[in-house]
Amino acid sequence: MEMAERSYEKFFRQHRLPHMWCPGCGNGIAMKAIVMAIEKHPELTADNTVIVSGIGCSSRASGYMDFDTLHTAHGRALPFATGIKMARPDLHVIVITGDGDCTAIGGNHFIHSCRRNIDLTAILFNNSIYGMTGGQTSPMTPMGKKATTTPYGSVARPLDPSALAKAAGATYVARSTAYHVHHLAKMIEQGLNNKGFSFIEAIVQCPTAYGRKNKMGTPADMLAWMRDNAVMKEAWDKLPEEKKQGEKFPIGVFLDSRYVDYATAYNDVIRAAGGEVK
Amino acid sequence: MKEARLMQGNEACAEGAIAAGVNFFAGYPITPSTEIAESMAKLLPKNGGKFIQMEDEIAAMGAILGASLAGSKVMDATSGPGFSLKQELIGYAACAEIPCVVVNVQRVGPSTGQPTAPSQGDVMQVRWGTHGDHPMIALSPWSVRETFDATIMAVNYAERFRTPVILLMDEIVGHLREKVVLPEDNEIVVYPRRKPKKTRAEGYQPFAPDEDLVPNTANFGDGYHIHVTGLIHDETGFPVGSPKVTEESIRRLHEKISRVGEEIIHTYEYFMEDAEYAVVSFGGTARTAYEAVRAARAEGKKVGLLRLMTVWPFADKAIARLAAKVKGIIVAELNYGQIIGEVERAAQGKCQVLLCAKYNMQTFEPPEIRAAIEKMINGGKKS
Amino acid sequence: MKSTITIKSERCKGCGICVAFCPKKVLGLSELGKVQVENGESCIACAQCELRCPDYAIFVDKKEGA
Numbered sequence: 001m002e003m004a005e006r007s008y009e010k011f012f013r014q015h016r017l018p019h020m021w022c023p024g025c026g027n028g029i030a031m032k033a034i035v036m037a038i039e040k041h042p043e044l045t046a047d048n049t050v051i052v053s054g055i056g057c058s059s060r061a062s063g064y065m066d067f068d069t070l071h072t073a074h075g076r077a078l079p080f081a082t083g084i085k086m087a088r089p090d091l092h093v094i095v096i097t098g099d100g101d102c103t104a105i106g107g108n109h110f111i112h113s114c115r116r117n118i119d120l121t122a123i124l125f126n127n128s129i130y131g132m133t134g135g136q137t138s139p140m141t142p143m144g145k146k147a148t149t150t151p152y153g154s155v156a157r158p159l160d161p162s163a164l165a166k167a168a169g170a171t172y173v174a175r176s177t178a179y180h181v182h183h184l185a186k187m188i189e190q191g192l193n194n195k196g197f198s199f200i201e202a203i204v205q206c207p208t209a210y211g212r213k214n215k216m217g218t219p220a221d222m223l224a225w226m227r228d229n230a231v232m233k234e235a236w237d238k239l240p241e242e243k244k245q246g247e248k249f250p251i252g253v254f255l256d257s258r259y260v261d262y263a264t265a266y267n268d269v270i271r272a273a274g275g276e277v278k
Numbered sequence: 279m280k281e282a283r284l285m286q287g288n289e290a291c292a293e294g295a296i297a298a299g300v301n302f303f304a305g306y307p308i309t310p311s312t313e314i315a316e317s318m319a320k321l322l323p324k325n326g327g328k329f330i331q332m333e334d335e336i337a338a339m340g341a342i343l344g345a346s347l348a349g350s351k352v353m354d355a356t357s358g359p360g361f362s363l364k365q366e367l368i369g370y371a372a373c374a375e376i377p378c379v380v381v382n383v384q385r386v387g388p389s390t391g392q393p394t395a396p397s398q399g400d401v402m403q404v405r406w407g408t409h410g411d412h413p414m415i416a417l418s419p420w421s422v423r424e425t426f427d428a429t430i431m432a433v434n435y436a437e438r439f440r441t442p443v444i445l446l447m448d449e450i451v452g453h454l455r456e457k458v459v460l461p462e463d464n465e466i467v468v469y470p471r472r473k474p475k476k477t478r479a480e481g482y483q484p485f486a487p488d489e490d491l492v493p494n495t496a497n498f499g500d501g502y503h504i505h506v507t508g509l510i511h512d513e514t515g516f517p518v519g520s521p522k523v524t525e526e527s528i529r530r531l532h533e534k535i536s537r538v539g540e541e542i543i544h545t546y547e548y549f550m551e552d553a554e555y556a557v558v559s560f561g562g563t564a565r566t567a568y569e570a571v572r573a574a575r576a577e578g579k580k581v582g583l584l585r586l587m588t589v590w591p592f593a594d595k596a597i598a599r600l601a602a603k604v605k606g607i608i609v610a611e612l613n614y615g616q617i618i619g620e621v622e623r624a625a626q627g628k629c630q631v632l633l634c635a636k637y638n639m640q641t642f643e644p645p646e647i648r649a650a651i652e653k654m655i656n657g658g659k660k661s
Numbered sequence: 662m663k664s665t666i667t668i669k670s671e672r673c674k675g676c677g678i679c680v681a682f683c684p685k686k687v688l689g690l691s692e693l694g695k696v697q698v699e700n701g702e703s704c705i706a707c708a709q710c711e712l713r714c715p716d717y718a719i720f721v722d723k724k725e726g727a
Contacts, residue, residue, distance in 0.1 A: 003667035003720050016516070017672060018716055024676030028715030047501045052344070063505055063516060068498040070347060071507035072340065073370050079304075079337040083344025083352075084498060086328050087302055091348065091499045109340075112333035181712050207676075220681030223713060266328060273323035 024219025026178035026204025037188035058098035058125035075106030099140035114168035119261040127206035135209030171196035179226035292317030294429030301327030302350035304341035311383035314355035335360035339367035349497035355381035369408030395639035396449035434469035450562025486513040491534035553582030570647035597624035606630040664706035672718035679710030
């Protein structure tokens with residue numbers, strides 16, 4: 001029996017596969033979750049959707065996706081995406097970024113994209129490390145974890161971009177993991193529903209630069225760690241504080257609200273100036 | 279004819295941008311360029327465009343590049359400190375061939391320097407500020423009306439060559455107010471956004487060069503599914519680690535501009551007919567140089583002025599012709615001495631070259647340049 | 662056999678995720694480090710392997726009527 005080609009495969013540039021990520025890297029899983037989510041939105045087509053990424057392992061995803069795609073400079077995906085969305089509000093703009101790209105070099109852009117509530121859906125592939133450059137610490141490296149630039153373990157508290165996104169004005173904030181593929185796709189799908197800034201953190205495994213350094217076992221072991229430590233938001237909220245310690249972390253929708261997006265709000269400026277809203 | 283208006287250089291830049299079809303501007307406030315952003319914030323929404331103030335200078339560059347890829351004609355304006363920050367994405371625009379205009383209204387540096395006293399200290403940064411090999415086009419207007427025209431020219435060059443173009447202003451011209459009569463709309467020539475000449479089915483490649491070596495890259499949203507990257511790429515747009523492609527790519531970036539030669543190198547001569555000495559200058563300083571030369575002529579001194587409106591690519595040929603003609607060249611620039619290196623290189627020792635530099639927050643006074651002229655003439659007599 | 666397992670070997674990098682998450686020990690890695698079906702009869706078509714394959718190299722289809 002011939003296998004039925006998976007429908008999401010149409011969103012991949014087949015001639016670019018296999019991708020360049022290491023064996024067992026979670027980025028491939030997160031990229032699949034994105035196209036699965038796009039499939040649930042028939043209004044998003046290969047012609048009217050733009051994928052924008054920064055620099056880093058995560059950001060190579062754009063090259064494999066059969067849309068108009070933009071692989072920008074380190075940390076700058078969100079400003080480029082903002083320009084695209086302002087110029088063509090009819091286009092759907094999805095941003096793929098990483099923990100270093102989004103929260104270190106691109107941190108200020110992240111805050112202000114949230115603040116403007118610009119209608120973008122940003123997916124952060126969080127592998128806890130700078131993978132492309134060989135395993136340096138990122139702002140999201142957990143305490144105590146080793147990296148080539150924290151050889152004795154990280155002593156700085158990791159950043160929580162979901163909390164930051166909420167505080168800065170994003171209107172949809174969610175988290176999932178590479179283990180929870182369908183859940184991750186659902187989180188992205190719901191993010192695409194929101195006409196405003198949507199932020200989804202996808203926890204992914206980096207077996208090569210992070211897992212190996214921290215003796216986290218095989219790629220499958222790292223996925224199992226996600227399975228064993230992720231707690232659905234609804235259950236997490238009922239946990240007593242002492243149970244929220246250690247490596248446990250919540251996944252799910254942290255915020256789903258509505259507020260006018262920046263490009264729509266700018267129409268008021270156009271009207272006030274006596275211009276014509278297109 | 280349009281009515282005469284009293285206009286500031288920065289305002290003329292904004293008016294020129296609108297006339298050239300700029301419909302997206304992203305910026306970040308910085309003196310002495312801010313009036314450009316303020317004018318664009320007023321003008322764009324009236325004229326079918328959009329303005330956005332970004333969180334920093336880098337973000338403003340990113341936003342214009344995104345908007346340009348989505349089909350807009352774009353501009354950003356800044357001054358030295360902001361221009362330093364923009365270098366990263368100016369290089370991106372050069373590599374990924376994204377049309378954009380960046381205005382730098384220069385002030386005294388380095389660093390925060392002297393806000394916001396006039397300077398021409400960024401003239402080499404404009405050429406070499408970003409990393410790697412790339413060409414650069416930079417235009418430096420000397421009057422309010424020329425700022426209007428040069429802005430249109432900058433936008434047109436950006437679109438035609440798909441490259442970043444720098445409008446290199448200085449505080450003198452940016453804050454100068456003059457009576458101007460702007461041209462009628464039908465007198466303004468606007469270079470349209472380049473369009474793909476093939477469909478995807480016909481084998482369209484977004485970075486395949488046309489006959490003029492410039493690619494007809496599709497806009498996002500036009501159904502071509504293009505990939506754009508700041509990595510060195512082949513005509514498909516995808517990165518390749520090939521020495522051959524890298525060499526060809528870097529060469530083409532240069533040759534798409536160098537092949538047109540003098541066409542985009544605009545220089546203007548004043549009092550040059552029988553000149554034995556010449557002042558070379560650009561931007562706001564050229565105004566003072568003009569007055570100094572005019573006064574010297576009134577005293578019978580055979581001196582002229584060559585003004586560089588196009589600062590980059592450098593006017594090698596014009597300088598070489600000049601050096602073959604005159605006994606000496608005085609380079610008047612509002613910095614410690616930058617463009618003089620280019621003049622010396624292009625003059626190839628055919629005549630003396632003397633620097634007339636100033637970097638104390640103040641513009642030149644005509645007697646200062648006249649004194650340099652005198653020094654050159656007297657020095658010449660001695661030798 | 663309840664399923665048809667399709668492997669796109671050219672995509673497989675041998676990370677072993679599919680092998681580890683298979684509840685019925687259907688899969689293994691070959692000498693060349695690529696996924697292979699070792700015990701197809703045990704497959705229950707749960708598609709856990711397909712779900713988490715980072716390289717889109719393995720696909721499981723339920724057999725009609727199975």
